[in-house]
Amino acid sequence: MSGIIQKxxxxxxxxxxKERGFRAELIDWPGGRKALRSASGGVGFNIVPGNAVDGGFMDFTYFASFRVDGLPLEDVAAHWNRARRFSRAYTRDGFLNFEMDVVIGPGVAPAYLAVTLDLWDRLLNELLAALREQAAEQQKAGQDEATAAAT
Known part of the structure; x- marks a missing residue:
């Protein structure tokens, strides 16, 4: 790729x-579409194409969905969305879903694809760290309550 790309x-x-050290696997996606599957920090994610244009697509979404037990997922998602930009978290059917849209259509430099991947990787790992921190805080609060009840 050279110059400006529009798809x-x-x-x-x-x-x-692959240039960033991630694996890539083409998979079937619901609705008869294809998507790419990869992973970061042990969490799988997908790249789902958006609007089709002459042999490609002009936008896509990074998407990860995972189950998190023991945390109030709606609160987690709301806090994330208030505190962060570029991505969104939401819950559906007991899963925490995490997405970031990427628009190519008007034209971008080829390096933009790698930059968005770096941003996605960073945000996904920040979300995972926040979830671990919240789980640890919740566990500590439970232990503190148990200690207080025992005394």
Missing amino acids: ATFADLETAL
């Missing part, structure tokens, strides 16, 4: 993933 292909995204 991406799965091959472009696969190259960006």
Whole structure:
């Protein structure tokens, strides 16, 4: 890729993933579409294409969905969305979903794909760290309550 790009292909995204040390696997996505699967920090994520254009797509979404037991997921998502930009968290059917949209359509430099991947990786790992921190705080609060009740 050289110059300005106005669309991406799965091959472009696969190259960006592999250049950054991520695996890339083309998978079937609901609705008869395809998506790319990868992982960061032990958490799987998908890259789901958006609007199709001549052999590619002009936007896509990074998407991760995982179950988190013992935390108030609606509160977690609301706090994340108030505190962070560029991505969104929401709950559905007991899962915490995390997304980041990427728009290529008007034209971007080829390096933009790698930059968005770096941003996604950073945000996903920040979310995982926040979840671990909240779980530890909740566990400590439970232990403190048990200690207070025992005395």
